[in-house]
Structures are given as C-alpha cells and as structure tokens.
Amino acid sequence: MAKLILSMDGLVLKEIPLTKERTTIGRKPHNDIQIDNLAVSGEHAVIVTILNDSFLEDLGSTNGTVVNGNPIKKHFLQNNDVVELGKYKLKFVGEAASAAGAEKADFEKTMVLRPAAMKAAAEQAKAMTASSPPQAAGAARATASQQAVASATAAGIADKEPRPAPAPAARPAQPLGAIQLLSGSNAGKELELSKPLTTLGKPGVGVAVLTRRPQGYFITHVEGANRPAVNGQQIGAAPHALKDHDVVELAGVKMEFFLKA
C-alpha cells in the first residue's frame, strides 16, 4: 500500500497509509491528515488514490502546494516525491516500494507452489493483451510480468536460491527456577523447573502448572476445587507470576519457589 511520511526539519512525525480513495490534507481537524500550521490552508490539498496510482491536487490553497521544489495544481505522485506544505514535508512512498519491503519482511507467509497455474495465469494475461486495445494492454502486461516475477520468486526459493534460514527465536538467558518441598512426606526434596511446563498436585484434588516463559515463571490453576495459594493468598484464574522465594501451597503441601544463580 502506498503511504506518506510526514516530517518536519528532517524529523519523522508520522506514517500515513493511503487506504482511502480521497485523503484530504489541511489545517482544519476534519481533514484525514491535519497539519496545524498557519501556512497550511483549512482545506489545502487532496490525494486521490485509484488502485496503485495516487494523484495530488491543490484545493486552491493560499500558499500553494510544492512537489520536489515545483509549485503544482495537479500532480501524479511518483515514488519518493516530496510534497512541501510550509515547514512540513510529506514524502510519498509508492505501492511497489512498500510492497517490496513487505515481501522481504513477510517471506515466511504461506504460499502455494504451483508452477503450472502460474503459467496459465501468465498465458491468460497474454491473451488479454492480444485482444485488448493498446491502452489497456500496458496494464495487462504489467500484471503478467508481476505474476511472472511472483512465480519466479516462488520457483527460486524452491530449487536454487538459498535464503538464509530464520534465526532461531532468541531465548534470553534466564535464571533456572526450582521448587523445594517444605511439608508433606517428601519435605526437603528439590525439583528443578527446566521444562517449559511442570505440573504439580493431585488430579481430582488440585492441579496447578508452573510455566517457564521468557518473562519468568508463572503458576496457573488447572483443575480441582482447591486453587493454589501463593504466600497465603489464593490465586485467581489468570496465571500468577512467581517471585524468588515465594511460598506456594497446593493441596495441603507447602513448597518454596526460588531462582538458582
């Protein structure tokens, strides 16, 4: 999607995607892009977006609209055009440029691998080109070539171009937790919490689970009428974060949670 980047004195203030057919720019608050500056007229300009094309039109503003240093009445916006309104600058980033960025970031998106169908689509577009008047032909060819590019990238990933594998999710170094039983027949016994999940308690009486997450350890009630208590306070339905040396009581057994150095 095409977008505008609003900046003043080289400082980026905001990114505005051009989602609407008409995006109005002006000083008054009802504008889609409001610029509260006296050099900007109440209704200063409008950007009309049709499919991938955006047109900028000055709405008879007092100080005029300047694109790339030239005052304009109407202008077909191209990638990297800079619109100046007083001290403010709006940089236009076109469909193709932002799409390329999105594709790069999104290459893990599920895609269908279907070379045969891609060929069919290209042929269909070619047939359209042949039968349609020259003006439309340009557009049709553009879509055909886009599809060809799309199929080329799909095939490329498939057979040769080795893309770097996504780095495995970085797990921040996290202190290992453990619990030590304080009461019951196994008092004194220690249990390391190295797994992502550790269940505690007796089925039917009370079961809780200790989850190991990047943010730390959490205790959650799973089943049974007796909810576990942390430092004497019964926990609710939501996961409860455990702190070093918290005392957990579950189904009549007390245990201490602590972090190993």
Add this chain to the structure above:
Amino acid sequence: MDLTQTLEIASCTDPGMVRSHNEDSVAADAAHGLVVLADGMGGYNAGEVASGMATTVIVTEMQQVLAGARPYDVDPRTSQEIAARLLREQVLKANTDIYQAAQSQPQYAGMGTTLVVCLFYDNRVLVAHLGDSRLYVLRDGKFKQVTRDHSLLQEQIDSGLITLEQAKNAQHKNLVTRALGIDPSVEPEMHEYRTRPGDIYLLCSDGLCDMVDDDDIGMALQALGGNLKLCAQQLVQMANDNGGRDNVSVILVRVLREYPAARGVMAKVFAWLK
C-alpha cells in the same frame, strides 16, 4: 445425534507477535461433531477472507446437509456411508466459492487457504485436509501427528532428500503444494480413524508447529489436558514466547465417552421420538 455432551471443544486464535492481521480462522459445532481450522494466504486482507469463507461455508453447509441425513447413513447407489461424500462435497463447494471470489474481485486475486476439518460420528473421526495445517492426537500418553502436510518440505522428507532434523531448519517451510481456493478443482486428502474416550485431538495452523517442538506441544497437552481452554491458551502463549512469527490457531477436542451410531429399528424409533 447431538454430540454436545460427548465432545469437549476449546479453541484459541491469535495474530502472533509479528503480524498485524490474523489470517487464520477457526470454527466448531459440537452438536454436529464438526471442527474446522483454516490458515489463509493472499495479499492485504484476502487471506482472512479466504479462511473465513472456508470455515463458514463448510460449517453452514454441513449443518444443512446433516439436518436431513446422518453421516452413517448408507447411500443405496454406492452402498457406502455418505459421510465422506458429504464432507468432500462441502469442501469442494468452499473451494469453488473462494476461487470464484478470487477470480471476480481483483483485491482477492490469488487468495487461498489451508484447511483441516474433523467430523466426529459413530466412534470415528473423518479427517479432511489440504496444505500444512495439522491434526495431532494424544492417546494413552502418546502424542502423534495424524495428517501429513501437503508441502514442499514434506515431499522432500518423503523422498529422502532431507532428514527430519534438517527439516527443522529448512528455509521454505511456507510452500504448500495443495490449498483451497487456488484452482478450480481440488482433491482434499481424507481419512477415517477410530476414536477412543480420553483421546485429545489438536488441530493447529503452522504458526504453532513451526514455533513449538512437537514434544513440547505433547507435554502441554498431557499436563493441561484437564483444562482444555487453558491448554489452548497455553499453546498459543508458547508459540508467542518462542517468537510468534505467524498467526497461531488451535482447536482442541476431547472425546468424553463412546458415541456409537444408533442403528436398528428400535434406535430409529427412539431417535424419532426425541
């Protein structure tokens, strides 16, 4: 036969940590024993549209056909049960609907979706799937993958080009070889399995199985099987804690008791009286 008392179902869907849109879609109808999960693909919001259409069309159409027939009824022409035919027809209908929408509206061009559907009836589950959304089962403490992905990676594993270990770090986990709504016709892979009371079935999008090891998923199911809602949330959380690079969706179904089909004259009378 109403399966509301027989199946316990919980689901959870989340956009993940990176994406702004959720292109996954889940739907469940416990009464008819039907669960559907779809992972859409296509630009802007087209993926959401495709997966949303898939779940809605399949659930509403199945409800309609099951209102007048039972899945274990025998078709007099083929002398086979109608369940597989019914499910296949509705999947194909969803395929046609999505394909036509994609053809007629430029903003939906090229959209499609993966699919995994389960229909529970008569102590059995009928599974249809397309693409890389999966079905797993936890039975007697063993956690197993039931469906096999329709993906380039799976084909490479099958042909011995790469090992399972290498597959974990492969670059193109995202390329599926079959999907709903991409072509005018499609052939869903369908299988039928016996169910047992106590089984827990997990339907998930690749946002879960790409981010979380199967062992860890199995562990979560075993540990939290007593509380399906919590278990579903936990699975999504595990995927997000590991990076959450894709939308994550899970549906969990626990079989609580036997549910044999009511057959014979007396059963029919009882069914009619109800």
